[in-house]
Amino acid sequence: MNAPAPGRPRSLGASLLDQVLAETLDPAYAQAAAARAERARAGGDGTAGEHGWLGRRRGQLLVALTLLVAGLLASIAYGQAAAGQEGREQTRSALRSDIADQSDTADDLVAQLEALTAQVSRTRAQALEVSAVGQHALDELAAAEQGAAVVAVSGPGLQVTMDNAPPAAESDPVGGSAEIAQAGIVQDGDLQLAVNALWASGAEAISINGQRLGATSAIRQAGQAILVDLHPVTAPYVISVIGDRDDLRNRFISTPEAKSLARLTKDYGVVFDYARADELHLPAGTGAELRSARPLDPDEDAATTDPGTGTPDPTPDGG
Amino acid sequence: MIPILGLAIGVVLGLLLDPSVPLWLQPYLPIAVVAALDAVFGGIRARFDGIFDAKVFVVSFVSNVVVAGLIVFLGDQLGVGAQLSTAVVVVLGIRIFGNAAAIRRHLFRA
Numbered sequence: 001m002n003a004p005a006p007g008r009p010r011s012l013g014a015s016l017l018d019q020v021l022a023e024t025l026d027p028a029y030a031q032a033a034a035a036r037a038e039r040a041r042a043g044g045d046g047t048a049g050e051h052g053w054l055g056r057r058r059g060q061l062l063v064a065l066t067l068l069v070a071g072l073l074a075s076i077a078y079g080q081a082a083a084g085q086e087g088r089e090q091t092r093s094a095l096r097s098d099i100a101d102q103s104d105t106a107d108d109l110v111a112q113l114e115a116l117t118a119q120v121s122r123t124r125a126q127a128l129e130v131s132a133v134g135q136h137a138l139d140e141l142a143a144a145e146q147g148a149a150v151v152a153v154s155g156p157g158l159q160v161t162m163d164n165a166p167p168a169a170e171s172d173p174v175g176g177s178a179e180i181a182q183a184g185i186v187q188d189g190d191l192q193l194a195v196n197a198l199w200a201s202g203a204e205a206i207s208i209n210g211q212r213l214g215a216t217s218a219i220r221q222a223g224q225a226i227l228v229d230l231h232p233v234t235a236p237y238v239i240s241v242i243g244d245r246d247d248l249r250n251r252f253i254s255t256p257e258a259k260s261l262a263r264l265t266k267d268y269g270v271v272f273d274y275a276r277a278d279e280l281h282l283p284a285g286t287g288a289e290l291r292s293a294r295p296l297d298p299d300e301d302a303a304t305t306d307p308g309t310g311t312p313d314p315t316p317d318g319g
Numbered sequence: 320m321i322p323i324l325g326l327a328i329g330v331v332l333g334l335l336l337d338p339s340v341p342l343w344l345q346p347y348l349p350i351a352v353v354a355a356l357d358a359v360f361g362g363i364r365a366r367f368d369g370i371f372d373a374k375v376f377v378v379s380f381v382s383n384v385v386v387a388g389l390i391v392f393l394g395d396q397l398g399v400g401a402q403l404s405t406a407v408v409v410v411l412g413i414r415i416f417g418n419a420a421a422i423r424r425h426l427f428r429a
Binding site: 020067 | 322323326327328329332333334337338340348349352355356358359361362365369370371373374375376377378379380381384413416417421
């Protein structure tokens with residue numbers, strides 16, 4: 001055992017640790033051995049084996065029994081751990097297949113919706129084409145749809161890219177995950193600044209990572225993800241803008257918003273880049289939401305009835 | 320030889336029977352295993368030292384498992400379950416290491 005240095009008082013904690021580190025073997029073994037030796041000396045030679053609390057055979061049997069219990073404990077613990085792991089894996093895969101099924105259903109429904117919308121447009125065009133008032137209404141509708149971003153467009157323009165700051169140089173690639181400082185992550189406000197500046201610079205159509213922005217589109221942050229119209233978009237954020245290439249670019253970089261975004265790059269390392277593009281294709285947005293509809297009265301003339309869709313009222317003063 | 324046989328039979332029995340442990344007992348199973356491991360290592364080292372005693376082994380095994388479980392249970396009731404279980408595992412781990420080191424000295428020097 002460790003004896004204290006002479007003249008130095010032992011602290012309570014030190015003696016406890018010394019004891020734990022030094023006495024790893026149960027002192028009962030040594031005591032039992034000493035007692036056996038005592039009995040052997042006192043009881044003469046030859047009888048030490050059978051005397052004492054346990055005969056040798058019985059001792060071995062009890063040890064075997066104890067080891068049996070130990071083996072049982074070990075294998076039961078292993079079984080529990082394995083079953084737990086299996087259960088978790090089953091739950092995970094069940095959830096994954098659920099997600100896949102629901103995603104497929106959602107995709108089917110979206111395709112169905114698109115087909116039905118196209119059918120409605122065709123039928124409406126057929127119904128309205130026959131008269132001059134209807135044709136006029138159709139033209140206004142087409143202009144309104146263009147403005148409401150319900151049709152796909154393509155043309156030259158600008159591409160603005162924003163991305164999170166690259167991870168710090170001293171972050172550990174081997175041990176842990178790459179750390180990006182909170183200040184270096186693109187937020188919804190940054191995207192809003194960029195988009196507002198682009199609209200003000202004369203953009204005709206804007207989309208972020210393939211999500212077309214319409215008149216009522218919202219860019220907001222929910223937790224870690226940025227949502228555009230309830231569709232999550234991930235970094236890097238590519239803002240595709242259609243408009244006059246040079247004019248758009250010159251006006252954009254002179255807006256105060258673009259200057260503040262450039263300052264973000266300088267201070268926090270947020271990636272902010274822009275480049276002119278020759279041919280951009282922007283998809284149609286999910287625009288007109290049908291709010292009210294009235295079935296045609298079969299007695300009235302179909303050509304003179306307003307179908308009553310949710311798009312802006314197609315009258316001359318309504319615009 | 321017989322003790323080793325007992326251990327093997329215990330492991331096989333546990334794997335075959337696959338008993339379902341009651342829910343309230345499940346958190347104490349790992350602690351019980353570590354405590355049992357400590358007693359077994361202590362017994363092996365005593366064997367190598369020549370001072371093995373069956374009665375001491377059995378008593379130390381049972382008391383280790385029961386006391387370790389009791390301490391963790393008490394800790395759970397008091398609200399310091401995680402810390403006490405850490406302490407128990409640390410102490411048992413130190414003892415296992417000490418005994419394993421002694422066994423290694425016997426094995427590779429003798």
